[in-house]
Amino acid sequence: xxxxxxxxxxxxxxxxxxxxxxxxxxxxxxxxxxxxxxxxxxxxxxxxxxxxxxxxxxxxxxxxxxxxxxxxxxxxxxxxxxxxxxxxxxxxxxxxxxxxxxxxxxxxxxxxxxxxxxxxxxxxxxxxxxxxxxxxxxxxxxxxxxxxxxxxxxxxxxxxxxxxxxxxxxxxxxxxxxxxx
Numbered sequence: 001x002x003x004x005x006x007x008x009x010x011x012x013x014x015x016x017x018x019x020x021x022x023x024x025x026x027x028x029x030x031x032x033x034x035x036x037x038x039x040x041x042x043x044x045x046x047x048x049x050x051x052x053x054x055x056x057x058x059x060x061x062x063x064x065x066x067x068x069x070x071x072x073x074x075x076x077x078x079x080x081x082x083x084x085x086x087x088x089x090x091x092x093x094x095x096x097x098x099x100x101x102x103x104x105x106x107x108x109x110x111x112x113x114x115x116x117x118x119x120x121x122x123x124x125x126x127x128x129x130x131x132x133x134x135x136x137x138x139x140x141x142x143x144x145x146x147x148x149x150x151x152x153x154x155x156x157x158x159x160x161x162x163x164x165x166x167x168x169x170x171x172x173x174x175x176x177x178x179x180x181x
Contacts, residue, residue, distance in 0.1 A: 020102035023048040028105035041065050051102035052077075053087070062099060075099060085112030092123040097131040110139040117148035125156045125165050133168055143174035152176060 017030025019037035023044035031037040034050075041048040041063075048065045055061035055077035063070035075096045082090070088108035091099040100120075104110065111119055118126075121141040124133035133153075137143070146152050151159065154174040157166040 017106065018052060018054045020051045020053060020105055021048060022051060022098040022101045022105075028101050030105065038063075038070050041070065042068060049073075049098035049102075051099050053102055053106055062096060064098075085109045086114075088112060089114055089118075089120045089123055092120045092129065092132050092136070093127060095127050095129045095132065097129070097135060100132050100135050104135065104139050110136055111142045111145060113145075113147075117146070119145050119147075119153070121145070121153040122147055122151075122156060125153050125160070125162065125169075128162060128165070130164055130168055133165060137168075137172045143169065143172060 017032060019031045019034055020028045021037055021040045021044060022028045026044060029040060031040060037050050041050045042065060046065055050063040050070055052061045057077050057079045059077055060072040061077045062073040062075040064073050075094055078090050084106060085108050088103040089112065091103050113119055121133060121136045124136055144152060152174060154166060154169040155176045157169055158176060
């Protein structure tokens with residue numbers, strides 16, 4: 001199932017899961033209990049992540065399976081948990097693709113905007129995280145979205161001299177400036 005369809009399904013179902021298991025070869029799956037999520041992650045194998053989408057500030061929100069056991073990762077919850085959409089943007093700012101996938105699976109709006117009009121895709125460029133950018137593009141990020149200063153994600157990548165991200169965005173069909181309406 002595509003990331004875009006998965007997010008739409010999650011929104012329709014009102015995804016209320018707290019824990020998401022994220023593995024590279026499977027769609028993220030949600031669970032209510034940590035024990036169930038840990039067991040599911042173990043079945044996915046080494047490297048699978050468990051993301052607590054409701055972690056309280058300053059507490060770890062990501063565990064990864066290593067040698068069959070969940071090990072906390074350096075990604076802690078941010079100081080102020082917010083709306084699902086805002087949390088997606090914060091996850092991109094943290095630069096953790098597993099957390100981004102979890103919030104997308106939970107139903108976050110891939111095109112939500114921050115106070116400056118920037119999207120999660122803008123932040124993937126600002127933070128120089130191509131893997132997050134790929135996930136957002138696959139989930140249907142608006143490649144033509146411009147922030148309040150008029151920059152698209154591609155325009156930002158070029159302004160910051162980030163050729164890998166500029167190429168990724170160009171290949172996905174992005175244009176440097178929003179076309180006039």
